[in-house]
Amino acid sequence: MGRKLQSRERLRPIDLARGHGLSTQAVRNYEEAGILPAADRTPHGYRTYAPLHARALRTFLALVPGHGHRTATSIMRAVNRGETDEAFRLIDESHAQLLDDRRTLRAVEDALRDLASTPDPGPGAVAPGSGGMFVGDLAGRLGIRPATLRKWERAGLLRPRRDPLTGYRVYDEADVRDARMAHQLRRGGYLLEQIAPLIAQVRSAGGLEPLEAALRNWRDRVSARGRAMLAGAAELEAYLHERG
Structure with a gap:
């Protein structure tokens, strides 16, 4: 995982959810789907997130309008696995379509x-x-x-x-x-x-x-889809930079 995952700032699931109009269950679902990096856990087993998770969530939500939910999910999974070439291939396919x-x-x-x-x-x-x-x-x-x-x-x-x-x-x-x-x-x-x-x-x-x-x-x-792809690309570039 990227260096920002080690940030001391901790975010609860509800902190991520409120900032994007989501439920805490949706945030957990996104993590389980690989859209977000795996969360840290407290000694009592509660999830804690870092600013990088918030960036990942913003990136995913920015990718969806241009690429669709399925492709946006695949892009984020590839990035979080460190497979950026696969993420770029998926983006290229969307642009070709x-x-x-x-x-x-x-x-x-x-x-x-x-x-x-x-x-x-x-x-x-x-x-x-x-x-x-x-x-x-x-x-x-x-x-x-x-x-x-x-x-x-x-x-x-x-x-x-x-x-x-x-x-x-x-x-x-x-x-x-x-x-x-x-x-x-x-x-x-x-x-x-x-x-x-x-x-x-x-x-x-x-x-x-x-x-x-x-x-x-x-x-x-x-x-509108073309503009959404541009917005998604900007967020993805910021996420890649933050992951390091």
Whole structure:
């Protein structure tokens, strides 16, 4: 353990808990989970903490908003075991995921621009060879299973027509566009029940405003997570320095 664990200043579990709006049981749970270094014990068996424990708790709570509870826990465990390279690897993975989320958001925004600029081909059966796609072709283009497209259809995200000769589903240009939007929004963490009304609104005379609002919310969440990662990094650097 770090040199600060030897500080003469003693803190009780309730001292740590009160400073962070937690229960004393939560503090004990964090110690047992490896988020905090092991506490010293009095001759009567009571836990006593040092300022380093308070720093560890602040660090963990600062890491959670950016990395999530599970990853923040793993980061703290690695640091407390002296495995800083493992902690840095976990942080890198979170940053990579955030970058992927940003790329997905940009892809959805690009798709939204496509929606605004691509005319709806209108109703009517689309025969093979005239621009329509069968379910396997569309699934292959998106890198998903045909069963996923059928699930999206049942959820109201897609409205493929049936080929009059074969009865197969045929996806016209608007269907392909909607499927691409659904795929990107799913990657962004949206549930089917959240996506369906957005696509329905896009199809209707209501316009694109609902989807634009969803994207603004998504963009705000991505930005907030990025800032939270910066705050967590500052606390982690202070904790590493204090551990020595």
